[in-house]
Amino acid sequence: MRTSKSAGGRPRESRVDTAIAAAVTGVLAESGYAALTVDAVAARAGVSKATIYRRFATKQEMTFAVVLHDLDEAPPADTGTLEGDLGALIERIGEQLSRSGSDVMTGLLADIRADATLTERFTTTYLAVERSVIGELLDRAIARGDLTRRPDPAITQALLLGPLFAWIVVLDEDPARAPELARIVARMVSDALAAGVVPADPS
Amino acid sequence: MRTSKSAGGRPRESRVDTAIAAAVTGVLAESGYAALTVDAVAARAGVSKATIYRRFATKQEMTFAVVLHDLDEAPPADTGTLEGDLGALIERIGEQLSRSGSDVMTGLLADIRADATLTERFTTTYLAVERSVIGELLDRAIARGDLTRRPDPAITQALLLGPLFAWIVVLDEDPARAPELARIVARMVSDALAAGVVPADPS
Numbered sequence: 001m002r003t004s005k006s007a008g009g010r011p012r013e014s015r016v017d018t019a020i021a022a023a024v025t026g027v028l029a030e031s032g033y034a035a036l037t038v039d040a041v042a043a044r045a046g047v048s049k050a051t052i053y054r055r056f057a058t059k060q061e062m063t064f065a066v067v068l069h070d071l072d073e074a075p076p077a078d079t080g081t082l083e084g085d086l087g088a089l090i091e092r093i094g095e096q097l098s099r100s101g102s103d104v105m106t107g108l109l110a111d112i113r114a115d116a117t118l119t120e121r122f123t124t125t126y127l128a129v130e131r132s133v134i135g136e137l138l139d140r141a142i143a144r145g146d147l148t149r150r151p152d153p154a155i156t157q158a159l160l161l162g163p164l165f166a167w168i169v170v171l172d173e174d175p176a177r178a179p180e181l182a183r184i185v186a187r188m189v190s191d192a193l194a195a196g197v198v199p200a201d202p203s
Numbered sequence: 204m205r206t207s208k209s210a211g212g213r214p215r216e217s218r219v220d221t222a223i224a225a226a227v228t229g230v231l232a233e234s235g236y237a238a239l240t241v242d243a244v245a246a247r248a249g250v251s252k253a254t255i256y257r258r259f260a261t262k263q264e265m266t267f268a269v270v271l272h273d274l275d276e277a278p279p280a281d282t283g284t285l286e287g288d289l290g291a292l293i294e295r296i297g298e299q300l301s302r303s304g305s306d307v308m309t310g311l312l313a314d315i316r317a318d319a320t321l322t323e324r325f326t327t328t329y330l331a332v333e334r335s336v337i338g339e340l341l342d343r344a345i346a347r348g349d350l351t352r353r354p355d356p357a358i359t360q361a362l363l364l365g366p367l368f369a370w371i372v373v374l375d376e377d378p379a380r381a382p383e384l385a386r387i388v389a390r391m392v393s394d395a396l397a398a399g400v401v402p403a404d405p406s
Contacts, residue, residue: 032317033313033317034317102316103316103317106309106312106313106315106316107313107316107317109309109312109313109372109373110236110309110310110312110313110314111313112309113305113306113309113310113375114235114236114237114306114310119375123375127373127374154374154376155384155387157369157374158366158367158369158370158374158376158384159366159387159388159391161365161369161373161374162364162365162366162367162368162369162370162373163361163362163365163366164361164365165365165368165369165373166360166361166364166365166368166369167361167365169312170312170330170364170365170368171330171357171360171361171364172316172322172326173357173361180402181358181361184358184362184395184400184401184402185362187395187400188362188391188392188394188395188400189391191391191394191395191398191400192387192390192391192394195394197387197390197391197394198387199383199387
């Protein structure tokens with residue numbers, strides 16, 4: 001569980017990193033996850049395959065880094081209410097899922113689950129960061145007096161992330177409605193947390 | 204959207220069908236989705252590959268039929284409350300997802316999304332059936348007077364399915380806690396529906 005960031009935030013990207021990221025995004029948008037190869041990305045980015053392999057051991061690592069590391073790790077600005085804070089966070093998650101789409105997210109997730117190293121990295125650099133941000137929003141709500149106790153962060157994460165994930169990745173519904181769904185989820189979950197429907201943090 | 208079943212319920216399975224289904228489940232449990240091949244299933248079921256290919260065009264179709272067609276299409280018995288009815292449905296969905304696990308669900312979902320025919324079948328025989336069952340539970344609640352209007356079934360499906368899917372498939376959390384999560388979701392969603400947080404059915 002990572003709770004702090006190195007001073008200065010994310011490392012500055014070089015022009016090559018930017019070109020690789022743009023090429024991955026471009027190939028995915030035009031041809032889908034199955035068509036994403038290191039060859040295709042190298043050609044589109046105007047770099048050699050060796051340049052890519054110096055950065056990423058596999059196609060999956062490259063995709064993971066570009067698609068999921070784009071996550072903004074900072075908690076959203078304090079909106080003054082738990083519902084507002086949760087809404088800002090889920091809307092951001094919904095945007096990220098919508099940008100990738102069902103094909104990329106299902107393909108990438110399958111590759112992650114089939115590889116222990118990527119699973120570990122996914123857990124520590126994506127899911128744990130997201131959970132830590134949720135924890136900060138809950139602590140804000142406690143400090144504000146909106147909540148009287150800290151709810152279980154694992155359950156809270158599933159309640160927040162799940163509906164957006166289902167909408168975009170499983171149900172393949174219209175991403176244009178994701179912001180509306182994010183607002184509904186924020187209202188529903190903040191009501192449930194205030195009503196004590198979610199058990200207390202066991203840790 | 205299928206809302207009725209043929210008289211007599213699901214077709215009777217032959218011994219061969221049962222042996223194939225048991226072999227698929229066994230291989231998945233022991234070796235995971237990547238190891239699932241028609242060869243491995245044929246050997247374990249004691250049938251020829253031709254026997255399998257007479258039933259399923261591809262490995263993906265076979266897995267889909269065994270893993271997802273196991274869905275009980277009947278709505279759960281009337282518990283007398285919307286919260287109870289939703290809880291019974293989500294607990295069933297959670298059991299099915301837990302039985303398959305993250306590796307199988309992510310692998311299968313990626314294969315489904317990479318194939319237009321399977322995507323169409325997934326939508327019509329799984330997602331639409333689940334949505335239709337949710338619609339029946341909502342109509343029961345309206346008839347009972349628990350709800351005054353019919354909520355959007357797509358949004359409602361995402362709210363119900365999402366947290367369980369996130370818990371088991373994305374977060375890879377303890378499936379033993381899935382029934383607890385199902386009860387929390389049932390309480391949270393029935394409260395939200397009663398409070399009018401979800402917009403009305405646009406259809």
